[in-house]
Amino acid sequence: MSGVPFTTTADVHSESFAGRLRAASAEDWEAAVHHRFVEELFAGTISDEVLARYLVQDYQFFDAFVAMLGACVATTDSRPARLRFAQQLGMLASDEDGYFQQAFAELSVPQQEVESPELARPTQEFVAQMWEVAQARDYADLLVVLVIAEWLYLDWGELDRALPSEEKHLGWVRLHRGDDFRAWTQFLIDELNRVAPEQDDDAAARLAARWRRVVSIERAFFDAAYQA
């Protein structure tokens, strides 16, 4: 959209703060969006072993992700945004946890694996990034991590592919595509652009460095699902 040098279903101007960050991380971003994991998930050919390994690790995000949203509730300068974050917290608690519990049951993942797995390196790094921004309570920093986590997932979730038929595959795709998820992601992107530093100063450089780091972790997170 708007002549952007990348493909997305979000409405983002290429010269906005988020647009420039997104373009600057194109290699890792595209590698993640078109990852073998994504293609096999849509095709319904992903092995149960890979899917279970991925979901077990991803479930470890949940707590820190909720903490980030809570930190946004506490730190945003905008009353409508505070309500939007609060609403998302409620939805997350019902929708996403339901999918995980159903998928773990279907994939026969032992409870011990669900509750206290050994964390892969990308999981450790991602969780550390999330807790760091949740505790620092800097709204722009929080938004950088949230925008990546949701926008990158929207980009693969909305790929033009036939949908898989089995619920364990379709459920994860459905959580990351469609009007509601697109609107939520758009809200985050718009918030980041609204509060972005106006000049290329130290604050902007710090946010850009975190952006690059987190996008590379997203890519590594998919890779790790294939490493037994």
Ligand SMILES: Cc1ncc(CN)c(N)n1
């Ligand atoms: C690896 C990862 N990145 C992001 C999200 C949030 N959509 C997630 N669940 N997992």
